[in-house]
Amino acid sequence: xxxxxxxxxxxxxxxxxxxxxxxxxxxxxxxxxxxxxxxxxxxxxxxxxxxxxxxxxxxxxxxxxxxxxxxxxxxxxxxxxxxxxxxxxxxxxxxxxxxxxxxxxxxxxxxxxxx
Amino acid sequence: xxxxxxxxxxxxxxxxxxxxxxxxxxxxxxxxxxxxxxxxxxxxxxxxxxxxxxxxxxxxxxxxxxxxxxxxxxxxxxxxxxxxxxxxxxxxxxxxxxxxxxxxxxxxx
Numbered sequence: 001x002x003x004x005x006x007x008x009x010x011x012x013x014x015x016x017x018x019x020x021x022x023x024x025x026x027x028x029x030x031x032x033x034x035x036x037x038x039x040x041x042x043x044x045x046x047x048x049x050x051x052x053x054x055x056x057x058x059x060x061x062x063x064x065x066x067x068x069x070x071x072x073x074x075x076x077x078x079x080x081x082x083x084x085x086x087x088x089x090x091x092x093x094x095x096x097x098x099x100x101x102x103x104x105x106x107x108x109x110x111x112x113x114x115x
Numbered sequence: 116x117x118x119x120x121x122x123x124x125x126x127x128x129x130x131x132x133x134x135x136x137x138x139x140x141x142x143x144x145x146x147x148x149x150x151x152x153x154x155x156x157x158x159x160x161x162x163x164x165x166x167x168x169x170x171x172x173x174x175x176x177x178x179x180x181x182x183x184x185x186x187x188x189x190x191x192x193x194x195x196x197x198x199x200x201x202x203x204x205x206x207x208x209x210x211x212x213x214x215x216x217x218x219x220x221x222x223x224x
Contacts, residue, residue, distance in 0.1 A: 031210060043214040106157040
């Protein structure tokens with residue numbers, strides 16, 4: 001079973017649309033993350049949730065709205081996006097505070113194109 | 116801010132060895148990770164270093180020098196399937212990972 005799943009895998013939307021990205025982790029982790037990956041650029045951390053509480057918001061525009069209803073699910077709600085928001089959006093999860101390595105495990109990503 | 120540098124591209128021959136360097140300047144240090152990412156797929160965890168020295172895992176090894184802000188990933192006995200992007204990431208706090216832009220390795224027959 002894949003540890004972290006994301007849907008949809010591909011999404012094309014207009015600038016006036018509203019859509020949501022979904023992430024689910026099956027690893028029993030307590031932290032979840034959204035990253036943006038643009039071509040030739042480092043992964044950019046967008047949001048962090050720990051035990052369902054948002055602990056990080058890296059100055060992300062309000063047209064991106066995260067939601068974490070429980071420790072296994074994470075959503076990214078999108079509205080009135082811009083063409084420069086086209087990128088690969090990656091979800092990750094980790095077990096924080098375990099005393100171990102706390103490795104982040106990634107989902108396959110959603111390839112978003114904004115027209 | 117965080118600054119993590121790695122080469123953009125490297126090319127090597129099947130069966131050869133390639134070393135990918137990563138230098139970092141971060142506000143804190145709590146470990147360094149290497150990930151492999153094939154085109155269109157998720158980054159997958161390769162290795163973790165938090166103490167100085169070499170960590171070996173089969174054909175892949177990773178080295179860390181904290182005093183120099185330097186790490187490398189060594190790929191031995193290269194195979195065609197090793198063609199991918201390799202991401203260096205530094206953990207600088209409780210949860211945060213800061214990533215380099217990635218090194219695309221192309222393995223030629």
